[in-house]
Amino acid sequence: MSGFKNIIFRKNLFLKLSVMELRGSFNEFKIVITSIFIGVFIITGVGSLSKNLQYEIDNKRSELLGGTYEFSTTYQEFPKEIKNWLEQNGKVSQIVEMRTMLSSKKNSLNKRRIVELKAVDKNWPLIGNLKVETENSGLISTNINEKINEIFVDEGLKNQLNISVGDIVKLGKIEAEVKGIIKQEPDRIFSFANFGSRVLMSSQTLKNTGLVIPGSLVKYKIKFIPNNKKLELSFLNKLIEGTNVSIKNIKNSTNNFNTFIERTTLFISLVGLITLLISGVGISNGVKGYLIKKIKNIAIIKSLGAKNNQVFKIYLLQMFSVFLIGIIPAVILGISTPFLFSPLIGETLFSSFQAKVFFEPIFISCSYGFIVCLLFTIIPLSKTYEIKPIHLIRVSRDKIHNEHSNKIKIFIIFLICCLCFLTVNLTSDIKLAFYIFISLFISLTILTLFTNFFFIIFKKIRFKIGSLLETIRRSIVDRNMFSKSIVISFSIGLSLLVTLNIIQESLDKKIYDTINQEAPDYFFIDIQPSQIEEINKIAINSIGSNNFNAQPMLRGRITKLNNVNVEKLKVDKDVQWVLKRDRAFTWSNVKPQNNKLITGQWWEPDYKGPLLVSIGNKIAKGLNVKIGDKIEFNILGRNFEATIHNTREIVWESMGINFIFVLSDSIIKNAPHTLIATSKNKNKVTSSEFVEKVVSEFSNISSISIEESYKTIKSLLKLLIIIINTIAFVTLFSGVIVLSTILDVSKKDKLYEVAIFKILGSKPKKIILLWFYEYMTIGLLSSLISILIGCLVSFILLNYLFNVEFYLNYLTLVILLLILPIFITIFSLFKMLKLIYSKPLNVLRSHY
Amino acid sequence: MSIMNQNTIIKLENVFVNLKSNIETIEVLKGINLNILANKSICIMGHSGAGKSTLAMTIAGLENITKGKIFYKDQPIHDLKEDDLADYRAKNVGIIFQSFNLLPSMTALENVNLPLEISGNFIDDRQSIKLLESVGLENRINHYPHELSGGEQQRVAIARSLISSPEIIIADEPTGNLDKKNSEAVIKLIFELQKNHNSTLILVTHDKSIANFCDEIITLDNGLIL
Numbered sequence A: 001m002s003g004f005k006n007i008i009f010r011k012n013l014f015l016k017l018s019v020m021e022l023r024g025s026f027n028e029f030k031i032v033i034t035s036i037f038i039g040v041f042i043i044t045g046v047g048s049l050s051k052n053l054q055y056e057i058d059n060k061r062s063e064l065l066g067g068t069y070e071f072s073t074t075y076q077e078f079p080k081e082i083k084n085w086l087e088q089n090g091k092v093s094q095i096v097e098m099r100t101m102l103s104s105k106k107n108s109l110n111k112r113r114i115v116e117l118k119a120v121d122k123n124w125p126l127i128g129n130l131k132v133e134t135e136n137s138g139l140i141s142t143n144i145n146e147k148i149n150e151i152f153v154d155e156g157l158k159n160q161l162n163i164s165v166g167d168i169v170k171l172g173k174i175e176a177e178v179k180g181i182i183k184q185e186p187d188r189i190f191s192f193a194n195f196g197s198r199v200l201m202s203s204q205t206l207k208n209t210g211l212v213i214p215g216s217l218v219k220y221k222i223k224f225i226p227n228n229k230k231l232e233l234s235f236l237n238k239l240i241e242g243t244n245v246s247i248k249n250i251k252n253s254t255n256n257f258n259t260f261i262e263r264t265t266l267f268i269s270l271v272g273l274i275t276l277l278i279s280g281v282g283i284s285n286g287v288k289g290y291l292i293k294k295i296k297n298i299a300i301i302k303s304l305g306a307k308n309n310q311v312f313k314i315y316l317l318q319m320f321s322v323f324l325i326g327i328i329p330a331v332i333l334g335i336s337t338p339f340l341f342s343p344l345i346g347e348t349l350f351s352s353f354q355a356k357v358f359f360e361p362i363f364i365s366c367s368y369g370f371i372v373c374l375l376f377t378i379i380p381l382s383k384t385y386e387i388k389p390i391h392l393i394r395v396s397r398d399k400i401h402n403e404h405s406n407k408i409k410i411f412i413i414f415l416i417c418c419l420c421f422l423t424v425n426l427t428s429d430i431k432l433a434f435y436i437f438i439s440l441f442i443s444l445t446i447l448t449l450f451t452n453f454f455f456i457i458f459k460k461i462r463f464k465i466g467s468l469l470e471t472i473r474r475s476i477v478d479r480n481m482f483s484k485s486i487v488i489s490f491s492i493g494l495s496l497l498v499t500l501n502i503i504q505e506s507l508d509k510k511i512y513d514t515i516n517q518e519a520p521d522y523f524f525i526d527i528q529p530s531q532i533e534e535i536n537k538i539a540i541n542s543i544g545s546n547n548f549n550a551q552p553m554l555r556g557r558i559t560k561l562n563n564v565n566v567e568k569l570k571v572d573k574d575v576q577w578v579l580k581r582d583r584a585f586t587w588s589n590v591k592p593q594n595n596k597l598i599t600g601q602w603w604e605p606d607y608k609g610p611l612l613v614s615i616g617n618k619i620a621k622g623l624n625v626k627i628g629d630k631i632e633f634n635i636l637g638r639n640f641e642a643t644i645h646n647t648r649e650i651v652w653e654s655m656g657i658n659f660i661f662v663l664s665d666s667i668i669k670n671a672p673h674t675l676i677a678t679s680k681n682k683n684k685v686t687s688s689e690f691v692e693k694v695v696s697e698f699s700n701i702s703s704i705s706i707e708e709s710y711k712t713i714k715s716l717l718k719l720l721i722i723i724i725n726t727i728a729f730v731t732l733f734s735g736v737i738v739l740s741t742i743l744d745v746s747k748k749d750k751l752y753e754v755a756i757f758k759i760l761g762s763k764p765k766k767i768i769l770l771w772f773y774e775y776m777t778i779g780l781l782s783s784l785i786s787i788l789i790g791c792l793v794s795f796i797l798l799n800y801l802f803n804v805e806f807y808l809n810y811l812t813l814v815i816l817l818l819i820l821p822i823f824i825t826i827f828s829l830f831k832m833l834k835l836i837y838s839k840p841l842n843v844l845r846s847h848y
Numbered sequence B: 001m002s003i004m005n006q007n008t009i010i011k012l013e014n015v016f017v018n019l020k021s022n023i024e025t026i027e028v029l030k031g032i033n034l035n036i037l038a039n040k041s042i043c044i045m046g047h048s049g050a051g052k053s054t055l056a057m058t059i060a061g062l063e064n065i066t067k068g069k070i071f072y073k074d075q076p077i078h079d080l081k082e083d084d085l086a087d088y089r090a091k092n093v094g095i096i097f098q099s100f101n102l103l104p105s106m107t108a109l110e111n112v113n114l115p116l117e118i119s120g121n122f123i124d125d126r127q128s129i130k131l132l133e134s135v136g137l138e139n140r141i142n143h144y145p146h147e148l149s150g151g152e153q154q155r156v157a158i159a160r161s162l163i164s165s166p167e168i169i170i171a172d173e174p175t176g177n178l179d180k181k182n183s184e185a186v187i188k189l190i191f192e193l194q195k196n197h198n199s200t201l202i203l204v205t206h207d208k209s210i211a212n213f214c215d216e217i218i219t220l221d222n223g224l225i226l
C-alpha cells in the first residue's frame, strides 16, 4: 500500500519537476520540434498514402485492367482464331494504341506535341465509365465510338498546346475536332509510363488518319471478361502458345504500378528518414543548448540530494514532452494526407478513391521518430551525469568518472540496432540500410576527429604572451570548451551543404558537358524505311549528313535462353525488366560508334551466316549468359535463334541511340520495321528547322527534343536538391541554438570581462575587435573542417556511387567558406553589443 | 568499537583535498582533524582562499577528498559512491549557499518542497508553509525567486535547508550577498531555527561579530586549522 503510494509520488516528482523546468521553455525548442515534425510527417504521410493506394488497387484490379484479362500484341493484329475464340466465349473490347505527333492548327507557330493515341471499339470500356467534359453539356459519361474524326484529349495536352474544345487539330492525314477533355479514363492507370498525353478516338478515326502502316509501332489490346467464371489461365496460355500475344490478368497486372508505388514510397521514405537523422543533429543541438542553460539548476537539484538517475529521468521526461509536440501533429497530418489528396487521386488515378487510416505507417513513423529523438537526446543528456553540485561554488576540472557511461553506450547501440532493423524493414534492402548508417557514422566520426585534432593543436601551441594570437587562442581554448561545441554544431550542417553543392555542381557539369558535346538535339521515331533516303537528303542540305544518324528498329520478346523458357528462368532482379516486355532490336554489320567491346569480336562487314547477336555487358552478366550461348526472340510472331558473339559496354549517359541487342544483318531486315534516328547541330536554329521540315513532310514521324526531356529530369533533380538543401540549412541553423545559448550562458562572464576592460581603461572598440577575432576564428575553423569533410565525402560518393568526375567550383567554395564566419561573427557581436555600453560598476556589483 | 564519543556527529581525520587548476595541482586542505559535536554551532573563519568553502563542502559530501577519512556518526562517508552521497545529503544535510541557488522556475513554496520531493517524503504543503511563515515569508509563498529581494531569497533557501529536518546545516557565507540589515536578520533566523530544530550548524563567515554567536570557532590558514 505504502509502496504503491510511493510510486505515485515518485512519478509525481518527475512529472512535477519536469513541468516546472519546462515552463516557458517551449519557445527554445521551435527548431527541434520543426525538424521532428518534418521527418515524421514525411514518413507517415507517404506511408499512409502508399498503403491506401495499394489497398485501392487491390480492390479495383479488374476495373483498372479493364477486364478479367488483357491480351496484347505488337505490330500485328490478333490472330483470327484467338480473336474469334474470345468473342465467342465472353465480352470483348479491342483497343489500338500508338504514338504520334499532333499539331494544333490554331497557332500560327504550328505547335506540335507527341501524343499517345488510343482507339477504341463500341464495347469499350467493359468496366467503369469514360467521363468527359464537353463544351455545352459539362461533365458527361460518354462513348467515342460513334464519332468520326472527333477526339477527346487530356487536360495536359489542352494546356500544352493551348487548345480548347471545338478546335481543329491535325493528326496524320486527317483534321480532327477536339470534342471534349478527358476527366476519367477507367483503365488508365497502367499506362503511366506514357511519353505524351492521351488522345482518345474511335477505331474508324484511327483508320482515317492513315497512321497504321506496316512496320509502325502499334499495340493491339483485347480486354476480355469470360462467360465461364472458372476459366483457367493455363487454358488461355495454351490458346496463345506460339504467337507473340501476351496475357495479363488481375493477379500479375498490377505488378508495374505496385513496383512503382513501392519504389516511390521507398525513395520518399528514405528522404524522410534522412531528414529525421539529419535533424537528429538539430535535436541534439537543441537539447545540448537547453541543458547548458540548466547546468546550474541541475547542480542545485543534486546538491539537495537528487541522484544522477533522478536528474536524468527528469530531463528525459521533459524532452519526451517536446518530442510529442513534434510527433503528434506530424502523425495526425500524416494520416490525413490520403484524405487531403483524395480529390486529386479520384480525378487522376481512380474513379472513386476512398481515403482510410492505416495503422502500420503510424507505428513505423512513431517508432522512427522516438528512436531518432532518443538516440540524439541520450548523448547530450548523459552529460548531466558529469554535472557536479560543487560547480555552484567553483569551476571543476576534475576528471569525471561516469559509472553509467557503459550502460548508456549499450543503450545507444541498442537504439542503433532498432533503427537498422526498422530501416531494413522499411527499405527491405539490407545493403542500402547498411550504406546509409555506415556513411553517416563515418562522416560523424571524421568530423569529431578533425575537430578534436584542431583543438588539441590549439591547446598545445603557445604564442608570445600578450600577443593578439595568444589572446585569441586562450579565449577559444578556455571556457568549458564551449567553442568546440559551436564548431561541431555548425560543421555538421555546413559539411552537408558543401557535400551537396559539390555533388550538384559535378552532376550539373556532367549533364552540361554531355548535352553540349555528345548528346543529340532530337530523337525521331517511326521513320518508314521508304522515307529514310528523302530525310538523308534534307539532312545533307541543312545539318550535314554526319549529324543525322538512323538505325532500323524492331520490337520483339525474348522467349528462351539456351532453350529454357524465360518464365522458368531465375535471373538477377536488376535485369528482370529485359525479359518482361518486348524490347527493341536493331541489326548492323558494323559496330555502333560509341560502344566498346568487352568480350569477343564484331562480325565481318559482309557476314551472311546464321544469326549472331551482340549484347550489353551488364545485361549479359545479369542474365548469366556468355559468348556462344543461344537466345531465342519472337519478332512479329516468328521465332529467331541467335548466338551471342560479343558483349559491349553501353554508355547510356551519351544519350545516343543505344540498343541492348544488336543482331547481325539477316532476313530480319526484310520484315516491316521502322527507323529511329538522332540529329544534332551546333546551330540551334538549323537544328530545329531540320526537325520542322522532317515532321511536316512526313506526318507519321514523331520527334522528341532532348532538351525538353532533360528539363523534366532536371526539374525533378532540382526539387530533390532543394529538399535536401533545405534540410541542410535547417541543420546548419540548428547550430544557432547552440551558439545562442552559449552566448546567453557566457553573457555574465562577458559582461564581467567588459567591465574590467573598461575599468582598466580599455576602449570598447578594442573589446569589439578582440571578440571579432575570436568569433571569426571559431567560424573559420568550422568552415575549414566542413570543407575538408565535404570534399572528402563528395569525392568518395561521386567516384563510387555516381561515377561522375569530381568538380570543384572555387567561387562556391569561397562563398561557403566565408558564409559561416561572417554569420557567426555578426550574430555574436550583435548579441553582445548591448553589453559593451553597459555601465561597468553596475555590472561588477551584480556579478557573483 | 566506537571511534567517536557520544555527541560527535562529524569527524575528520587527516583530510587532504587537492584541486587541479589549469596549470597545477593545489593542495587546498592539508591534513584537517576536526570533531564536530551534535547540536552545537561551529564557525569556520580564515582569510580568503584559506579553504573554508572547500572544508564545508567536503563535509556536505560535495567535494571529493584526496586523502583521509570523514565520518558521519559511525559511518565513513569518504568512500561513498556518488548516489550514496546524494542520499546522505538528502537525509542529513541542509546547505545554504552564499548565492542562494534557488530554482528560478519554481515558486518559493515549490523550492522549499524540493528536498522532500527528491527524497520521496513529500506529503503536503503544510510543513513548508509553516517554515516559510517562520522565516517571515507568509506573504511570498507563491512568488518566484526573481520576484523576491536578496534577503527574501536567502530566507527561502534557509527554509529549504531545514525542510527535511537535517541534523547538519552547512551555511557558506550566507550573508555574503546581503546588506547589513538583512544580514543581521538572516543570521538571527539561522541561529533561532538551529536551536528549534536541534541541529548542528557549520557556519562559514568572515564576520567576527557573527562568529561570536557560535559555540566554537576554528580558524583555517593555508589549509590547516590554527
Ligand SMILES: Nc1ncnc2c1ncn2[C@@H]1O[C@H](COP(=O)(O)OP(=O)(O)OP(=O)(O)O)[C@@H](O)[C@H]1O
Binding pocket: A394, A395, A396, A397, B019, B020, B021, B022, B026, B028, B046, B047, B048, B049, B050, B051, B052, B053, B054, B055
Ligand atoms: N577549480 C579550482 N582549481 C584549483 N584551485 C581552486 C579551484 N577552486 C578554488 N581553488 C583554490 O582553492 C583554495 C581554497 O578555496 P576556497 O573556496 O575553499 O577558499 P575560501 O576560504 O572559501 O575563500 P573565500 O573566503 O574567498 O571564499 C583557493 O586558494 C583557490 O584558489
Ligand SMILES: [Mg+2]
Binding pocket: B052, B053, B054
Ligand atoms: Mg568561500
